[in-house]
Structures are given as C-alpha cells and as structure tokens.
Amino acid sequence: MKILVLGAGVVGTAAAYYLARDGHEVTVVERHPAPAHGTSYSNAGLVSPGDAYSWASPGALAVFLKSLYRRDLGIRVRPSLDPAFLSWTWRFLFQCTEARAHANTDVKLRLALYSRQCINEITAETGIDFDERRRGIVYFYRDQKSLDAGARHFRYLAERGLEIELADRKRLFEVEPGLAHSGDRIAGGIYSPIDQTGDSRMFVTRLAELATARHGVKFLCDTAVEGLDIEAGRVRAVRTAKGPLTADAVVLSMGPESGVFARKVGVDLPVYPVKGYTATIPLEDPALGPTMGGVDEDRYVAYSRLGNRLRMASTAEFNGFDRSFRPDDFTRMFRSARELFPGAIDEKKAECWAGLRPMMPTSVPVIGRSRYDNLYLDTGHGHVGWTMACGSGKFLADVVAGRTPDIDPQGLLPTA
Template identity: 70%
Template sequence: MKIVVLGAGVVGTAAAYYLARDGHEVTVVERHETAARGTSYSNAGLVSPGDATAWASPAALKTFLRALYNHDLGIKVRLRFDPYFLAWSLRFLRQCTQERLRANSEVKLRLALYSRDCINALQQYTGLSYDERRRGILYFFRTQKSLEHGTSNYEFLAKHGLPIEIVDRDRLVELEPGLAGAKDKIAGGVYSPIDQTGDSRQFVENLAAFSAERLGVKFLFGTKVEGLDIEGDTVRNVVTSGGPVSGDAVVISMGPESGLLGRRYGIDLPVYPVKGYTATVPLEDESKGPTMGGADEDQLIAYSRLGNRLRIASTAEFTGFDRTYRPRDFTAMFRTAKDLFPGAFDESKAELWSGLRPMMPNSVPVIGRAKYKNLYLDTGHGHVGWTMACGSGAFLADLVAGRKPEIDPQGLVYKG
C-alpha cells in the first residue's frame, strides 16, 4: 500500500519505519525543514516504563485545582476562554478516580514495556546511535512522607511487570554517585533498572535518514498539512502547501496539532497541548554529573545524561499553543539541578527550549482506524512519546496489516 504519515516527530517517524519495514510505500509530510523539530526536539530524554503512571488521579485533581491560582507549582494553568481546554479538563477530571488511575496506568505500562523492547531491537537492527544509556532511572523523594505515598504507584506497576527496587539514600547514592552531594536532602526512591535514556532528536534524525536510504521512505519537509480531501468514507488525498498527496491510507501523527486536524472532520480526538521546558547544558565536570536518568518527584524535575551533556526538564503548563519562553521560566529548574549536582555545569551555557506535549485526558495514546476506512491515528502520547513511539509504530503496523498485535490491544485501539 501507499501510506501517507502526517508528522516527522518521534512517533510519526517510528510509524513510517515500521510501515516501510512491512513493505509499504511510505511518504511522510512534515511542516518543518527537517525531522524532530517540534515536540521531539528536546525532552527529558527518558525512555521510562517507570513513568507509566497516568497523570489523572485523585492527587492530581487537587494539584490541578491548586494550579488555577498558584502559578509556582510544576503544573501551571492559565485561565482564559478556551472551549477546547474546558472540554479537555472535564474529561481529565472524570479520569481522576483511583479506579481509572489504575486502569490507565496498566495500559500505559503495557505499551511502554513493549516499546522499550522495540527501541532496543530497532537499535540493534539499524545500528543507530543517539547518546543512549541503559543503566536504569531513579525516581526519588525529598521526605519520608512523600516517599511512602509515592512508592504505592510504583508498587502497582511492579505487580504488572515493571522490575523495581525501593532504595534508601545510601543505596541510591551507591547506584548514582552523582547524587552524593545531595544525599542528605533525599529520603529515598525507586530504582527502575530496565529504564534507559537517550536523545530523541538524534534518534529521529538518524532513523529518518535510515528509513529514507534503506527503506525508501519519502520525506516531504517544509510542507504544511492544510486538510484532508474526503469522499464518502474515504480520504482521497492529503491537501498540503505543496499540493495534494495521495495514498491508500493516511496516518495522523501530528503531535498537539492532531486534535485540531481531527476535529475538522468529526473525529473525537481530545488531544491538548501541554507546554514543557528543557535546558541542555554541557557538563563542566563530568564526575559531578549524573551517570543515569532521574526524576526529583517532589520538585517535578527530570533529567538525563546525554553524552557529556545534562538535559533537565520540568513543568506542565496549560497555555494553549504558545511555545514561547522567558529566561525566568527556567529559574526553578536550574535551582533544583544545581542543588542536586553542585559544580557540574554552568547554566549560562545552556540551550533553552520549550515545546508542547500532546496530552490525552487519560494519558493513553490513541492508535488505530478513525471514522474513515483508510484513516489511522497514532498520537496523544503526552510526556512519554519518546518512551512509547516505537511500540506504537509496531502496534500500528500490525493493525494496518490485519495481524494480531504482539501485545494485548485492550485499551489501546481507538474507539472514538
């Protein structure tokens, strides 16, 4: 088949790779001049099944409401008239029960574990490099109270297949010597040994090049998707700034813009943009930096070691499609990073960035056929798109081929 994939971020590029591996003739349409220039350009760098807990929960409900008036939290909500945000919020609030938290987290974990295996198999097959490290990730807490409360979510994930080790501060520093200077400020944490890290931008750029050179995938860069030409129950063409692009099937993987496109054609796709901030800074003294990825669960800051660079990520800001940032948006992030890794870096040398995560109210991506017989979705991965991209692409390829997926599809196949 001829398949048109909309979007060349990590999700769209991975989908294109798996579809091309199946023998399809794949064309990718991307508005930027090269791959991975949107959401996938910079993230925390974590490939993290350990981060599979859904955002919507009874605790998140309280935080979400507090964020309406307290803008110093890691979650920020800017009130303004936005009917799509209001509709999304109502759906999010309906997911904030203990029952939905468990159900959504189980689905996320299932896909995340599968996707980690897919990433590693892909890397072995292609030989791609992307500053990857397979040393695990530490999720740690500042107080005993937050440690006791926070480990319950990880224990639930452990019951569903995630290997974990609950560690005290001595064991934590044994695993991560880079945290020795902050040992007295940490109560303990959770070590997920199968988690890993890597630079998603490098991965996407290299995978796009491999897919083009070895699998014949055609990338139409600098080409904006303007709409879909639909006749009856079939998408005839993708309308683009470069003219119509035809295919036997179309896949929407446009990150936060997926919802905008889908709604124009009656597709119930509640993807909403949630802004995050990252800073990437060279390590002045590598011995003082981390050796693996981690997350300060109380300060809501994640980080990873990418070669000789430190990537720091923070904040979930509900502010529509605004991608702008100011230096002060990174103040808390740098304060926490310097607290954890004193003397490791000079923040004046950091590359600053902000981007939009495509969040679903239940934190579960949408994959599969949508409304029209040849239109597919692979989007809504939120803050774990890097973690889930390859698993989603392989899962989608199975659906397109009519094969039984390698993992249980319950909760994953789109039913909108």
C-alpha cells in the same frame, strides 16, 4: 500500499519505519524543515516505563486547583474559555477516579514496556547511536511523606511487571553516585533498572536517514498539511501548502496539532497541548554529573545524561499553543541542578527550549483505524512520547497489515 504519514516527530518517524519495513511505499509530510523539529526536538530524554502512572488520578484535582494560584508548582494551569480546553478538562476530571487511574495506568505500562523492547530491537537491527544509556532511572523524593506516597504508586507498577527497588538514601547514592554530593536533600527513592535514556532528536534524525536509505521512505519537509478531502467515508486526498497528495492510507501523527486537525473532519480526538521546558547544558566536569536518568519527584524536574551533556526538563503548563519562554521558566530546574550536582554545569551555557506535548485526558495514546476506512491515528502520547513511540509504530503496522499485535490492544484502539 502507498501510505502518507503526517508528522515527522519520533512517533511519526517510528511509524514510517515499521510501515516501510512491511513493504509499504511511505511518504512522511512535515511542516518543519527537518524531522524532530517539533515536540521531539527536546525532552527529558527518559525511556521510562517507570513513569507509566496515569496523570489523571484522585490526587490530581487538588494539584490542578493549587496550580491556578501557585507559580512554584511544576503544574501550571492558565484558565481559558477555549472549548477544547474546557472539554479536555471535563474529560480529564472524569478519569480521576481510582478505578480509571488504574485502568489507564495498566494500558500505559503495557505499551511502555513493549515500546522499550522495540527501541532496543531497532538499535540492535540498525546500530544507530543516540547517546543511549541503559543504566536505569532513579525516581527520588525529598521527604519521607512524599517517598511513602510515591512508593505506593511504584508498587502498583511492580505488581504489573515493572522491576523496581525501593532505596533509602545510602542505597540510592550507591546506585547513582552522581547524587552523592546532594547532601541530606534526598530522603530516598525508587530505582527502575530497566528504564533507560537517550536523545530523541538524534534518534529520529538517524532513523529517518536509515529509513530513507534502507526502505525508501520519503520525507517531504517544509510542507504544511492544511486538511483532508473526505469522500464516501475515505480520505481522498491530503491538502498541503504545496498541493494535494493522494495515497491508499493516511496516518495522523501531528503531535499537539492532532486534535485540532482531527476535529476539522469530524473525528473526536481530545488531544490538548501541554507545554514543557527543557535545558541542555554541557557538563563542566562530567565526573560531577549523573550517571543515569533521574526524576526529582517533589520538584517535577527530570534529567538525563546525554554523552557529556545534561538534559533537564520541567513543568506541565496548560496555556494553549503558546511556545514562548522566559528566563524564570527555568529557575526550578537550574536550582535543582545546582543542589543535586554542584559544580557540574554552568547554566549560562544552557540551550533553553519550550515545546508542546500532545496530552489525552486518559494519558493513553490512540493507535489504529479512525471512523474513516483509510485514516489511521497514532497520536496523543503526552509526556512519554519518546518512551512509547516505537511500540506504537510497530503496533500500528500490525493493525494496518491485519496482523494480531504483539500486545493486548485493549484501551489503545480508537473508540469511534
């Protein structure tokens, strides 16, 4: 088949790779000048099944309300009368029961574990390099109360297949000697040895090059998608700023824009943009930096060691499609860096960035055929798009081919 993939982030590029590997003629349409220049340009760098617990949970409502008046939290909500925001919020709150949180977490973990396997298979097949480290990730807490609460979440994940180790401060510093200079700021944490890290932009760039050279994938960049022409329950053409494109099938992987785009053609896709901030900083002394990825759970700050760079990420901000940032948006992460890795970085050398995550109220992406026969969805991956992208791409390729996916599809397929 001739297939158009709309979006050249990590999700769209992974889908294009797997579809082309199946023998389809694939063209990727991207509004930016190159792949991975939107949401996938920068993130925490974590490939983290350990971060599979659903955002929507019984404790989320209290955090959501506090964020309305406190600027020091990692969650920021700027109230809006935007119907899409109000609808998303209502659906999110509906997911905040314990039963729904567990159900969503189960699906999220299933896909995350599978996707990690798929990333490693691609690496083995292609040999592409993206500053990958397979040393695990540490999730740590600054006081015993938060450690106990976090441990309950991780035990739930462990019961469903995630390998973890509960570590006191001494053991945590043995696992991650990079934290040994943080003093008594850390009470303990969780070590997830199967988690890993890598540069998603580097991965996408090199996978796109390989997909082009080995499988004939075409990338139409600097090409904005404007809409779909629907006829007799099928997509007849994709309208772009450079003219219409036709294909046998279309895959929607437009990140945070997916929801707005889908609603224009009557597809109920509650994807809402959630802004995150990142800083990429050269290590002044690599010996003082981390040896693996980590999450400062009490500060909502995540980081990765990417070669001799430190990537830091923080904040989940509900503020529509605003991508702007100010110096004080990075205060929390720089403070954490100074406390955790003293002497490792000079924050004045940081490359700062802000981007939008495509969040579903469930924290679970949607992958599969939409209400239109030849329109497929692969979007809504939220803050773990890098983790889930390759598994999603392989899952989608199986659905398109009519094969039984490798994992249980329950909870991933579109419902309407």
